Amino acid sequence: xxxxxxxxxxxxxxxxxxxxxxxxxxxxxxxxxxxxxxxxxxxxxxxxxxxxxxxxxxxxxxxxxxxxxxxxxxxxxxxxxxxxxxxxxxxxxxxxxxxxxxxxxxxxxxxxxxxxxxxxxxxxxxxxxxxxxxxxxxxxxxxxxxxxxxxxxxxxxxxxxxxxxxxxxxxxxxxxxxxxxxxxxxxxxxxxxxxxxxxxxxxxxxxxxxxxxxxxxxxxxxxxxxxxxxxxxxxxxxxxxxxxxxxxxxxxxxxxxxxxxxxxxxxxxxxxxxxxxxxxxxxxxxxxxxxxxxxxxxxxxxxxxxxxxxxxxxxxxxxxxxxxx
Amino acid sequence: xxxxxxxxxxxxxxxxxxxxxxxxxxxxxxxxxxxxxxxxxxxxxxxxxxxxxxxxxxxxxxxxxxxxxxxxxxxxxxxxxxxxxxxxxxxxxxxxxxxxxxxxxxxxxxxxxxxxxxxxxxxxxxxxxxxxxxxxxxxxxxxxxxxxxxxxxxxxxxxxxxxxxxxxxxxxxxxxxxxxxxxxxxxxxxxxxxxxxxxxxxxxxxxxxxxxxxxxxxxxxxxxxxxxxxxxxxxxxxxxxxxxxxxxxxxxxxxxxxxxxxxxxxxxxxxxxxxxxxxxxxxxxxxxxxxxxxxxxxxxxxxxxxxxxxxxxxxxxxxxxxxxxxxxxxxxxxxxxx
Numbered sequence: 321x322x323x324x325x326x327x328x329x330x331x332x333x334x335x336x337x338x339x340x341x342x343x344x345x346x347x348x349x350x351x352x353x354x355x356x357x358x359x360x361x362x363x364x365x366x367x368x369x370x371x372x373x374x375x376x377x378x379x380x381x382x383x384x385x386x387x388x389x390x391x392x393x394x395x396x397x398x399x400x401x402x403x404x405x406x407x408x409x410x411x412x413x414x415x416x417x418x419x420x421x422x423x424x425x426x427x428x429x430x431x432x433x434x435x436x437x438x439x440x441x442x443x444x445x446x447x448x449x450x451x452x453x454x455x456x457x458x459x460x461x462x463x464x465x466x467x468x469x470x471x472x473x474x475x476x477x478x479x480x481x482x483x484x485x486x487x488x489x490x491x492x493x494x495x496x497x498x499x500x501x502x503x504x505x506x507x508x509x510x511x512x513x514x515x516x517x518x519x520x521x522x523x524x525x526x527x528x529x530x531x532x533x534x535x536x537x538x539x540x541x542x543x544x545x546x547x548x549x550x551x552x553x554x555x556x557x558x559x560x561x562x563x564x565x566x567x568x569x570x571x572x573x574x575x576x577x578x579x580x581x582x583x584x585x586x587x588x589x590x591x592x593x594x595x596x597x598x599x600x601x602x603x604x605x606x607x608x609x610x611x612x613x614x615x616x617x618x619x620x621x622x623x624x625x626x627x628x629x630x631x632x633x634x635x636x637x638x639x640x641x642x643x644x645x
Numbered sequence: 646x647x648x649x650x651x652x653x654x655x656x657x658x659x660x661x662x663x664x665x666x667x668x669x670x671x672x673x674x675x676x677x678x679x680x681x682x683x684x685x686x687x688x689x690x691x692x693x694x695x696x697x698x699x700x701x702x703x704x705x706x707x708x709x710x711x712x713x714x715x716x717x718x719x720x721x722x723x724x725x726x727x728x729x730x731x732x733x734x735x736x737x738x739x740x741x742x743x744x745x746x747x748x749x750x751x752x753x754x755x756x757x758x759x760x761x762x763x764x765x766x767x768x769x770x771x772x773x774x775x776x777x778x779x780x781x782x783x784x785x786x787x788x789x790x791x792x793x794x795x796x797x798x799x800x801x802x803x804x805x806x807x808x809x810x811x812x813x814x815x816x817x818x819x820x821x822x823x824x825x826x827x828x829x830x831x832x833x834x835x836x837x838x839x840x841x842x843x844x845x846x847x848x849x850x851x852x853x854x855x856x857x858x859x860x861x862x863x864x865x866x867x868x869x870x871x872x873x874x875x876x877x878x879x880x881x882x883x884x885x886x887x888x889x890x891x892x893x894x895x896x897x898x899x900x901x902x903x904x905x906x907x908x909x910x911x912x913x914x915x916x917x918x919x920x921x922x923x924x925x926x927x928x929x930x931x932x933x934x935x936x937x938x939x940x941x942x943x944x945x946x947x948x949x950x951x952x953x954x955x956x957x958x959x960x961x962x963x964x965x966x967x968x969x970x971x972x973x974x975x976x977x978x979x980x981x982x983x
Contacts, residue, residue, distance in 0.1 A: 379731065412764035424766035429730055430759050437755055440723020447724055448731040451670065451709060471750070474720025481715065634765035635799050637823035640851040641898045643799075 322530070327595045328605065330372050330529055331588065335609035337364045337388040338585050340397070341560070343613055344387070344404065348564045354406045355417045357564040360388040362527075365584035366491050366554045367392040369532025370459060373540055377427050378457040379445040381438030384419035385560075386431035389461055395423045397616035407623035414626040415634075427456075436469035438462055439488060443475045446486040457540050458486040465496025467513055468504065476549070480517040485543035487536070488551040491526060493558035494579075498570045511553040519551050526554030527584040530591065556584065646842060652698050652835040654809035655774075658816035659699065659736070663706050666734060669820060670710045672721045673738030673774075677703030680713040694738060696776065696835055718748035722773075726756050726825075729771040734820060739775035742829065743786045745794060756825040757800030768823045772816075777805070778831040778869060779919060779956045779967050788956035788963075790920045792867065793929065795827045796896045802850055803896040805829040807871040808839045811894055814848030821847060831869045853900035855907070859889035862977050863907040863914045866892055867926055870917040870968060877973035886981050896926055904930065905938050912943035913980040917968050922950040944983040947976045 322330075341359040348357055360367065367388035374380070374393075382389040390400055395411060403410030404418045411423050422428040429445055432438050439460040446458035466472050467490060479486055492510050494501050507513055511521040520542070524535040532554055539550045557579035561568040580586070592602050632643050649657070662669045676699045678692025693700025703711040714721040718739065725735035739745065745752075756769050779788040796803045802824050806812040812830070819826040856871060857878055866874040871892050878888040891907050893900055908914055914934055918927035927948040934946055949968045957963050 379727075381727075410764075412762060415764060416762045420762050422763045424730070424763060428763075429727055430755070430763055430767075432755065434750055434754050437723065437750065440720050440751065441727035441730070441755060443720070444724035444727025444729070444733075444735070445731045446727075448728045448733045451733065470747075471719040471723060474715070474717035475723060477715055477717060478720045478724065482712070635761050636802070637760070637768050639802075639824075639898055640849070641901060 322533070322595070324596065326372060327597065330368055330533070331592070331597065331602070331605045332609055333368045333371070333392050334364045334529055334585065334588050335606050336397070336613060337367060337391050339610050339613040340391060340616075341387060343617060345564060347617070353404060355419070356384070357404070357418050358385040358562065359560040359564060360385050362493060362557045362559040362579070362584065363388050363491055365529035365588070366489070366526045366532055366556060369529040370461070370489055370536045372533045373536040374457055374459065378459065379427050379429055379442060381429045381442045381460045382422065382431040383435070383438065383462060384431065384433045385463070386421050387418070390421045390423070390428065390431070393428055394426045395421065395428070397612055398619045399423070401616040401620035402623045405620045405623065406625065407620060408626040408630070409623045413630070436462060436466040436472040439472050439475035442486055443479050443484060446479070446484045447482065450484060455544070459489055460486065461489045461491065463496065464490060464492040464501045464510055465499070465504070466490075467510060476514065476517050476519065476551070479549040480519050483547040484549055485547055486549050487539055487543060488549065489536075490551065490553045492553050492555045493526075495558050495562070495571070497562045498566075500570070509553070511551055514551040519549055521551035521553065523553045523555065526556030527582045527587055529584060529588055530595070557582070646840045648838050649809045649813070649841040650836050650838045651806070651809045651812045651830070652696065654813035654841050655698050655816055655830065656701065658813045658820070659702060660705065662817060662820040663702065663710065668732060669734045669736065670712065670728070671699065671702060671736045671738070672712045672714050672725060673699075674714055674716055674740055676738050677708075677711055677713050695740060696832065698830070698835070699738070718744060719751055722748040722751035723755065725771045726751060726759070726769055729769045729825075730759065730767050734770050736772045736774055736820065739773055741787050742775040742777045742791045743789050745791060752795065752801060752825070752827070753798050757798045761800060769825045770823045772819045772826045772828050774828045774830060776832050777829045778833055779951070779963060780833045782958060782960060782963060784958045785955035790829070790868070792829065792896055792918070792920055792926050793924055796926065796929070797924075800825065801897060802826040803829070804850060804894070805831070805868040805896060806894060807834065807868050807892055808837065809841050810839055810845065811848060811854070813841055814845050815850065815894065817845070818847035818850055822850060826850070829868070834869055850895050851898035851900060853891060853893040853895070853903040855903070856890040856892050857888065859887035859911070861887045861911060861913065862980050863889045863891060863911045864973065864977070865904060865914065865916045865930055866890055867918045870919055873968060873970040873973055874917060876970040877977065880970070880974055881977055886977060888977060893930075901933060901937070904934065908934055908938045909941045912941050913983065914942070914946045915949060915973065915976050915980065916946060917949045917973060919951055919967060921953055922948065923953060925950055944980055947980065949973060949976060
């Protein structure tokens with residue numbers, strides 16, 4: 321049984337992420353947003369379901385498709401939006417951009433632009449937790465495309481060998497950039513790759529936020545109890561293109577139409593009464609989420625640009641010679 | 646005062662750092678050795694790395710802090726980054742710098758950039774200890790120096806000590822440093838020795854050292870090249886040519902002021918670098934000098950480097966590849982006549 325407060329939180333976050341991504345897509349079409357945008361429409365249930373099983377100070381890594389993870393992990397909407405706009409008050413002071421939305425104070429180790437960079441970094445955080453006999457949960461998010469990258473395998477192998485109770489979360493969204501997952505997999509199920517590491521793995525419906533939550537919560541307990549890493553594969557569909565502006569010619573319309581029947585937002589709405597939310601409750605949450613997203617975009621619009629020379633700051637903690645030589 | 650080899654000085658610095666700070670850990674391939682054969686006597690700590698530099702640490706501090714890894718540099722380098730961000734001070738061993746390619750992403754894109762890219766909230770206090778250098782008949786994939794590869798990357802610090810004194814002092818400060826440091830150990834210097842005080846204080850990163858004062862020509866020597874510079878200076882002294890030897894010791898940050906002061910004094914400069922010549926430390930230092938000290942120069946800067954080839958295996962070819970004392974002497978004589 322999930323407590324009422326958590327249910328409200330889950331609904332609020334899942335709508336916030338969807339509205340946020342729809343809004344930024346629209347803005348990117350209408351006017352210029354600097355740089356690349358990778359939206360996560362279709363991944364909301366995974367972002368929220370996993371994060372619902374974590375504490376604020378647990379460690380995660382994300383990727384360039386990070387808006388949903390950042391929102392669910394508790395990063396400030398205003399700061400996320402300002403960062404995407406390249407403003408001084410952005411979450412990374414304008415030095416990261418959409419691909420690198422990350423707030424260390426909210427337990428984010430980083431949002432990496434390099435596929436499969438995250439698992440090894442999270443392995444290190446989990447190793448630190450083990451050595452210091454601390455108990456924070458450590459989760460790495462990555463996509464199905466990352467499972468062919470060596471860094472993932474090296475991290476998986478060491479995690480198993482060293483009995484590190486970290487959670488690998490693979491969002492199997494059907495596409496690695498513009499390549500279909502059913503083509504790039506060598507195994508029947510994606511999670512079969514963990515057999516080489518004798519690693520426990522579970523597969524879940526990535527469109528059902530409560531299923532994601534449930535599986536993740538159980539996995540965290542099991543991993544800590546058995547001192548072992550666990551690999552979770554959540555299947556969903558990437559409605560967004562690889563990036564905003566992607567023609568998505570490789571995604572057949574009939575496939576999209578079929579996936580829409582399992583849209584995570586649609587499922588969440590359908591399930592709402594089951595979780596004790598009536599029509600009014602749901603409407604209230606939806607309106608709040610919309611309002612917060614609107615406010616964040618209004619905020620970002622008013623924010624100052626960084627000074628050009630701000631580019632020279634915080635390359636090092638300490639560097640005894642001038643940086644701009 | 647005790648006479649120490651570079652190898653022992655590094656081991657001393659590691660032991661001292663482990664004793665001073667419980668957050669210091671070491672990860673690498675066979676840094677202990679004998680993993681998986683603990684049940685047999687005498688197998689534990691069998692290697693201490695291929696050069697025996699870390700020998701004894703596993704026995705002294707245990708497998709939790711001294712962790713033999715699989716041959717998976719991307720994995721344990723990434724782990725060092727995450728561990729560093731969350732409170733440990735990991736030291737990772739890259740067995741040979743020639744293996745940089747398999748874990749360069751971790752250093753170039755993650756260790757170097759997370760602080761900057763994520764808004765200055767994180768720090769990555771990790772050290773990469775790695776072995777560089779030709780002269781071991783080790784062939785093209787176990788002999789490079791690659792100093793400039795890491796020096797090029799903003800966010801990384803690069804340290805390359807020549808003698809045991811600097812090796813200990815600079816490793817102590819590298820481990821205490823809050824930024825990622827690449828600490829390069831030259832395989833041909835491990836068994837060289839000098840006096841190292843037992844209570845040596847950490848040497849600040851970014852401070853070079855004048856190894857010999859002189860008036861006629863400045864020789865800026867990188868790591869092992871200090872050996873040849875000293876030999877050349879001894880020879881040249883016999884014919885009344887006075888050489889000043891500058892050892893920058895650290896390459897990012899670089900003690901530019903120390904170099905410029907010496908250039909102002911002599912007006913004649915030779916830079917000796919064991920690396921390949923293109924985009925090397927030699928070319929960087931030479932360009933800095935011409936930019937900042939042009940009016941002090943009495944002649945163009947001479948660079949003595951390896952040729953633009955991989956490191957060859959066969960002794961006559963490898964000896965030809967490495968800059969030599971003779972090449973330095975010839976260059977100094979050429980400059981003296983200007």
